[in-house]
Amino acid sequence: MAYEMKFEALAAPTRRAVYEKLRAGPASVGALAEGMPVSRPAVSQHLKVLKDAGLVSETRQGVKRIYALDRGGLEELRDYFDRFWTDALDAYQRSLEKSDA
Amino acid sequence: MAYEMKFEALAAPTRRAVYEKLRAGPASVGALAEGMPVSRPAVSQHLKVLKDAGLVSETRQGVKRIYALDRGGLEELRDYFDRFWTDALDAYQRSLEKSDA
């Protein structure tokens, strides 16, 4: 569940497209594959990677499998960049103080 | 400068390690390569990708090249996840209201 996996998961364009489709709300594999330039198994494989990375969750609904955004995983990525942002500002501040001296 | 390139840039573990090293402040290529398990040219190639993605900036200092975090690029990624976060909450809220009806 480390953020490393999340980066690699979101790196592939097609996989990121699948992920972004879920932003509108939960959907089945077939619904997600519809209109995409790749096959349904390809979408299924991408969903597995996203799920293993903790970015999406899966629930059964009859013969369908409904995938949805995992908000916990999303929050982890948001926090990662927030920390990065804070650190970058601190480093910048230190460099200014050092050049002032 | 789209965020697509930034994801792919941060996907490779070694390249992300280079990027995270810059969090402590600007550094030369040689300094960044020191202590890393890959060669200096490898680090140089990674820096080129990061620069093309708008994640780092480069300045000349004598015979050295100093790389630093590009805060604008970082901000773009932070905003991306902030928007995503907001959208995900909205979608979740809508799904609750729908199930209430």
Added chain:
DNA sequence: TCATTTCGTAAGCCATGGCTTACGTATAGC
């Protein structure tokens, strides 16, 4: 001018991974 330092680039190797087709599996309906 010549040597040294620091770095980018070219060429090539090889593992990774994204995609396809084919097939197996579980649920729902009759």
Added chain:
DNA sequence: GCTATACGTAAGCCATGGCTTACGAAATGA
């Protein structure tokens, strides 16, 4: 039990890309 639906998985193909070594280029110092 049989069929259809919706999906995951296996096998295999092939482009992508990360790494190495070798080399070239630009700035510094003597």
